[in-house]
Amino acid sequence: MSLLEKIIIEKLSFYRPIDKGEIILNINDVELKEVGNLDLQDLDLALKMLKRKGQVKSIQKNNHTLWQRINPGKISWFKKIYYRLDLDFLTTLFKK
Numbered sequence: 001m002s003l004l005e006k007i008i009i010e011k012l013s014f015y016r017p018i019d020k021g022e023i024i025l026n027i028n029d030v031e032l033k034e035v036g037n038l039d040l041q042d043l044d045l046a047l048k049m050l051k052r053k054g055q056v057k058s059i060q061k062n063n064h065t066l067w068q069r070i071n072p073g074k075i076s077w078f079k080k081i082y083y084r085l086d087l088d089f090l091t092t093l094f095k096k
Helices: 003-011 020-026 029-035 040-053 077-085 089-095
Strands: 056-061 064-069
Touching: 003 020, 003 029, 003 040, 020 040, 020 064, 040 056
Parallel strands: none
Antiparallel strands: 056 064
8 A cells, every 4th residue: 555545544534525625635744745746646546546445435426526434344245346346337237
């Protein structure tokens, strides 16, 4: 796990989803110096990797993507496989 991913995990909440702007605002100057040059592409890549690992989930609300940390003890085996494989096409099957 990269340093940026560790910082993002610390900033996300189990209870309240937040957007990328709030994540950036919650990063203090010491952590920002440790990461070095931070841009939105690095942040997007780190969030996608954390989603693929099953540590965070994304929530679409009013055309905005919100991010929330997943409690590792409260995830089903199916969701672990879903997040690990990143099978977005299954979502359309189960919504019907």
